[in-house]
Amino acid sequence: MAANSSLGSKRGLPELNGLVNLYSSDTGEPVAVLNATALTGFRTGAAGAVASRLLANPDATTLLVVGTGSQAPYQIMAQLCVLPKVTQVLLANPRDAKKAQAAAAQMPMTLEKLFSQTIRATNSATNSVVAGLIDHRLSEVEFTGVTDLPAAVQRSRVIVTATPSTKPLIQADWVQPGTHLNAIGADMEGKQELDAKLFQGAQAYTDDVPQASEVGEIQNPIKAGVIKPEQVVEIGNSLLDPTLGRHDANAITIFDSTGITLQDLAAANLAFVRAKEQGVGTQVDL
Numbered sequence: 001m002a003a004n005s006s007l008g009s010k011r012g013l014p015e016l017n018g019l020v021n022l023y024s025s026d027t028g029e030p031v032a033v034l035n036a037t038a039l040t041g042f043r044t045g046a047a048g049a050v051a052s053r054l055l056a057n058p059d060a061t062t063l064l065v066v067g068t069g070s071q072a073p074y075q076i077m078a079q080l081c082v083l084p085k086v087t088q089v090l091l092a093n094p095r096d097a098k099k100a101q102a103a104a105a106q107m108p109m110t111l112e113k114l115f116s117q118t119i120r121a122t123n124s125a126t127n128s129v130v131a132g133l134i135d136h137r138l139s140e141v142e143f144t145g146v147t148d149l150p151a152a153v154q155r156s157r158v159i160v161t162a163t164p165s166t167k168p169l170i171q172a173d174w175v176q177p178g179t180h181l182n183a184i185g186a187d188m189e190g191k192q193e194l195d196a197k198l199f200q201g202a203q204a205y206t207d208d209v210p211q212a213s214e215v216g217e218i219q220n221p222i223k224a225g226v227i228k229p230e231q232v233v234e235i236g237n238s239l240l241d242p243t244l245g246r247h248d249a250n251a252i253t254i255f256d257s258t259g260i261t262l263q264d265l266a267a268a269n270l271a272f273v274r275a276k277e278q279g280v281g282t283q284v285d286l
């Protein structure tokens, strides 16, 4: 369940609040209540990381993230984990180009606070090593706010879009051969971040073809008659069958993430298991 309040953000609280209730599949008992906002960030970041690990050019050095909202830090951290050669992160905010510079200046601190500081606070020796690795990875990266979106797209071999846009932000002729894109934002009918023509000749992937055909980025090229749902590969299938991956180094690959319940359940369960292992969280008797 989620609640949205602009009063909350004026008081320095998150604008969107949500909770996940986890129940035992054996007994049906409630076992945990989790912060859904963080969980969504982690599971969506992880989905983007799986796609990039599978499809992006591993030599990519420049990552462009379009959209500087709640999803952006999770997407960035996840991409930095799977793309070890990325040392340049470009940030664009198509709504307000100048805000991208402020977001870029803030991003290293945001990432440190969200990831390494939180992990370190658990006081476990293993986690302290992980926090150190995150800090080291962040120290290798330069964050830059960009205002010239076409030039930034041309420079980047990995692109993440995470906005609620209803109009294409990235035009097909800006995208260079060999680029991988994770289209995260479209999760409702009418949303669109990419030019439908970009799908012409590209290799398209998604989490769930029937759902994405209705609400994901692929709804647009399907409506425009550029592709058919049968041409889109479910990312789970390409994990099982390597022949379904990138065909050649120059192909343009697109992963359309719409978010599926299975990801929420898997992420909530993993968070619960890890919290129990590490003795974090608060135990209450109901």
Ligand SMILES: NC(=O)c1ccc[n+]([C@@H]2O[C@H](COP(=O)([O-])OP(=O)(O)OC[C@H]3O[C@@H](n4cnc5c(N)ncnc54)[C@H](O)[C@@H]3O)[C@@H](O)[C@H]2O)c1
Pocket (backbone or CB within 6 Å): 040, 044, 067, 068, 069, 070, 071, 072, 093, 094, 095, 096, 162, 163, 164, 165, 166, 169, 184, 185, 186, 187, 257, 258, 259, 260
């Ligand atoms: N695929 C998934 O599983 C998944 C998961 C979570 C969120 N989402 C979607 O990702 C998108 C971003 O989520 P968020 O929580 O980061 O949102 P947010 O509101 O925190 O940030 C949105 C960003 O996009 C920019 N923006 C707003 N309207 C825009 C427009 N019309 N055109 C271009 N840019 C615009 C904002 O300035 C901001 O930088 C949303 O559409 C959300 O529904 C998808």
